[in-house]
Amino acid sequence: MAPLPQISGGPARWVLTATVVLWAAFGAIGAACADDAHADDRRYGASTQSPYEDVVDEVMFAITEHNFRITGGNEIGGAIGKRHDTPFPRSEIVHFCNLEYARKFLEIAPGFLLHMPCKVALYEHEGRVVVETQLLPEDDPRLVELTREVNGILQAIVDAATDE
């Protein structure tokens, strides 16, 4: 293998050094962006001081106001507390769906099923009730209009439930 060319100094050395540094920096940024594409980056939430039961009512109301059907839920906090016979902060997941949206998504991308159904999490944290949802990914150009529409609804549900 031929030896690497020697760079004796001067402007060429600084240009090379800067190029290497910039290349490394962009690489790191790119890697970070890839990491940020994970689910945590799509979390949207807010919190409120309203009583927990009231917030649950607001979430249910907002979901149905947008013509979504509540398909299920899990009171995870209650289940944990019951198993261990000890109080556990209230926390639950509400699942909901609009089949017309689902049909449109799945006709284009059957694998989008993994992002269904829509869900909202409610939990007590530091004296407040947190309401969070996981927005749909907007990286598929075939679906971006639909996902933005549904994401707008998800955000509206969280906002309505936590607006004081």
Place this chain on the structure above:
Amino acid sequence: MKGAVKLIATVLAGGAAAVAAATAHANGSLADQHWNDDIRQVHFQNRPIIESDDVIQLHMPERAEDPTVVPVNIYAMMPQTEERYIKQVTLFIDKNPVPMAGRFGFTPKSGRADVSMRIRVAEKTPVRAIAELNDGTLYMSAKSIEASGGCSGPLPTDLDKALSRLGKMKLNVGAAPTADEPLSTLLRISHPNITGLQVTTGEGEYTPALFVETVKVSYGGDVVFSAETHISISADPTFGFYFMPQEGGEMVAEVTDSTGKTFTKIVTVPGRTL
């Protein structure tokens, strides 16, 4: 709580501006035999009804995801004034067991004759909103909706809990009043609104009907919103409407159900800023 009021106000105000005027259907809903021969005769006899979206517009999904809770918004396309106002809007769901879902009363002090609610839909059906003006003219806005089983849907999982909260109300008024703008209001009534067509789980028998019959909301002693409703209104009836704030005062909501029980809720509304 204010989020729900804001949500309703946003849908009412934004939707009224955004909904395109529907074209009147030359051979559309007025020609339906069940409507013309039965429902219309009972409620309006041979009074002419103008099919138009220029006075009110009915807005609802084309297909109900949950037929027991279908959001309905009725937008008034004209302001309420002493000279000309919508005094009543009646909502019909043609193929429901009781087609008249509700009759909603307004006055000039209502500000706007918009109303929102959630309804049960038994099967695919035309839905009609009929507005009657103070001069007696009738206008209709109609849509069709696909749904199934809304009136015989399941009872609340915990009916005893629902009955223990019977008649509890939340009455939420929108943002701080400013001059000349009607305020959006959301009245939520805790009531299972049992249709009489729902089977008690595990017993195979129908649970007797128990539903909200009348609603009257007054502000400063004047009625700003009223309703006569029946089983087509969803459980935990929720009504969005407007009123004109004045010097401030008490808003009183009075609700009676089919057993004659009366429930009352009073909130203080601050006066408008000048």
